[in-house]
Amino acid sequence: MFFLAIRYSKVLEERGEVTYDSTVIVMSIEVTKILVSVTLRYVSSGEFVPFSVTIGPRRGQLWRMSWLYITPAFLYALYNNLTYINLRLFDPGTVQLFMQTRILFTGFLFVLLLHRSLSLRQWGALGILTVGLFIKYISPTVMQAVGVRLLSIQLQAFFSSLAGVYNEVAFKREAGTSIHLQNFFMYLYGILLNLMLGLLVAPHKYFQESIFRKPHVIFIPIILLGAINGLTAAFILKFINVIVKAFAASVEVILMAVVAAVVLGEPLTRQDFIAGVFVMCSVYLYYTKGCGSNVTCKSK
Template sequence: YSEMNFCFDISSFKNLFPNKWSAIIFVSYMALFINQGLLVTATKTKDNRYTYSTIAAVFFTECTKLCIAISIYLKDEKWTKLMSEVLASKRVLILYFVPAFLYCVYNNLAFVNLQSYDPTTYYLLLQFRVVVTAVIYQILFNRKLSKWQWISLILLTFGCIVKNIGQMNSADVDKKSLVSFGLLLILFQVFCSCFAGVYNEYLLKDNEVHIMIQNIFMYIASMICNFFAFLSFNFSQLNDALSYNALQQLFQPIIIAVIVNNALCGIVTSLFLKDLNSILKTFASALEIVFTAVFCWILFKIPIDLYTVIAIAIVTYATFLYSQNPVVNRPKDIGYQKDEELNQVLINNSRKARVTEV
């Protein structure tokens, strides 16, 4: 049993955070996504509507991501090097249209679902992504989940149900829409996130292409996808959607904050998938729920009822349990075929660290 808790020993955190930069990535990832939920909630009116085009906001977010990625690359390299790498790796651009399309759907559904759910409920229901990711891994990669993995996933699902029941008991909730259409949108958003995340992580861990070049490809593909999404939803009102008054709505300070924060979320996520692992990502998801609930109570007076407290406790424990034996997506050059083999390596590293400290 003591070996199962190796990742929570102080010395074992050296395996989780290889350097200070990886710890900064972890904290930044968690903080930015918590902040995104709070910012989007702050842009809603009293009747839970947005006064600006959310599709346009997502499109300009991708433009901001592209500018940031290019700026980071040019900090160390020249324009000629950038253009040569882009031309040499143009085949990769085609591959990035798959996650770009799915992330386009995911980002736009985030606005829709945050209009239907408070941030705590939204992030809690998003924890279904752990279950969906596990199923995708088991089917696509022929990986059989262990007993403890399934126990943690069942607990996680139960925690989501507890929170959902709590909201259904509220007097002002449309129970029919909550159970059917609203929940269906959340599940579809979760699927887009999981499939795109797995595919994107696979591409990012290919060391042949610079990470910022990959990000540039990703954001170019995303801009194209979001542009067509914008046309699809606003074609009949294209002139109004692109009018000065419509675009002026995006230049409110709070909307600019949403766009910039969301852009930083994308950059940090790519660094997270490149340098860290699913153990830390699971921790980040659990901490998002806890801190989002607290901040929403402080900032928006959204009450933390008993259902929320119980659900947070269950989800946090399920995440804790899952993190001890997670489904791990390793880089191509690592030859471990089973999660147990990787865990044993980490256990041995932890033992060596203890011996060194003594």
């Protein structure tokens, strides 16, 4: 639903009905998420985080811990802004499908940087994913948009996988820290980085196209869905089994394309559907255990 709302806003933008800067929207989502995190922390433990990090006795310890969150906050700031660019160039189904290349990037980052081994099942899943992406790449809906525009999705997927690998390594030592406190610092740095990004890239456009100067009802679902999407992802990563994430991601590949075709009238060909099935199967195989899971292929 989040991708669909953004895509619809881009349709409205092309019609001249709305205009906005993506960094302002992203920052508004981060503000919403940080308010929710502060509220949840206060409700669950009675701690008011802004007090703790400003004049509380643990403020020094908390700020030293917070430095861990600058790198992923920066990567997610780039990732989030690329979402708006890519959904202006491509339909939600295409973006969702090619975003699964983050599995490829994650696999190779684990092997090359962390020197971990992938199972035969995971390498097979990466092979199936490559076939699915190739089928989508040569489909009529994508062939007309190759080159730099398609590279933009790959860059977004790479930032996502790099942030995930970083979190895998860096956050283990903070496993006992409250998720609400972790989210507070992540979103705080996200707000600051998005503000800097907007002012550095296009300062005049940043103020002229503020959503507060030219409000539109479409901004409400984008901000709310973006906040729900981000908070849910954080809870899934910390508390829920990775298999649940695998099922959700694999089903979403096909579901997004179908819903976008029905609701927004986006093109959906048989070739697109076949590519989606390949990618959906690869996501499921990569994150679950079964035949080939116990056979590892070590990198040299």
